[in-house]
Amino acid sequence: MQRKELLKKSAIRHAEYYGMVEVQDALYADSANKKIFTDLISIIGSDANIKMAYRNLKSNKGSNTPGVDGKTFKDLAEMFFQVDTNRYTPQGRERIHRMLAKSKYGETLLKLSRDNDTKHSIEFCDNRLSRFVASKGKCELSKVSLAFEDVECIYLNPPSQGGTDEYANLRIVHKDIKRLIYSTDVKIIKSLIDLFDCRAPAKIAKLNKWRAKAGLEAVNLITINQTLK
DSSP states (O other): OOHHHHHHHHHHHHHHHTTOHHHHHHHHHHHHTTOOOSOTHHHHTSHHHHHHHHHHHTTSGGGGSOOTTSOOHHHHHHHHSOTTOSTTSHHHHHHHHHHHHHSTTHHHHHHHHHOOOTTSOHHHHHHHHHHHHHTTTBOTTTOOBOOGGGEEEEESSOGGGTOOSOGGGEEEEEHHHHHHHHOOOHHHHHHHHHHTTOOSHHHHHHHHHHHHHTTOOOOOHHHHHHHTO
8 A cells, every 4th residue: 555545544544533524524514615714723723633733744754853943743742642641640630630620521521430331341431531521521513511411422333333432433412412313303303403503514414424324314404494394
């Protein structure tokens, strides 16, 4: 396999790992609809995007060449992937607790971490927490902030179809958004789309992408409106 193709596959894998695929898809859909972007810097400067860019570029030939500031990719690794930032060291736990105390979703995250879900693997539970943090405590479709009792972690590719507990195969959603994803009742679909303000093309595109993975028919708002007249 040629190096160019390998790099392309790696970039896609990194985008999936850091939860940037949906962001990229949404930007593409908005661009196709001639949307004017006014706040791209928040996406460009996000931790997920910066870490994804690091993963994509660190194997480049020039990654060991110092920039004008004298720094190489090795220095960036120490900056973004600090060894002590994990729950297995006292320093890591202290830093995590400080971050949680500052976050708006810290209480929900703490409850999730204490939720012993015996129906799923340890990998699933750990990746559920990671995705919840990556989404900043919000539903990955509707973007509403989630209380503990509203959190659902769903599979993009169902286990019955070979789906795994990997980070890239999980999504954090509101419990009623889960109903929306798997519903076949047009009344329920329309009421939930209206309730969570999911009529935007980018959100409908994401919803239909997830429904397709579950083998369900795509949502068409025009058809639904005509059916319910």
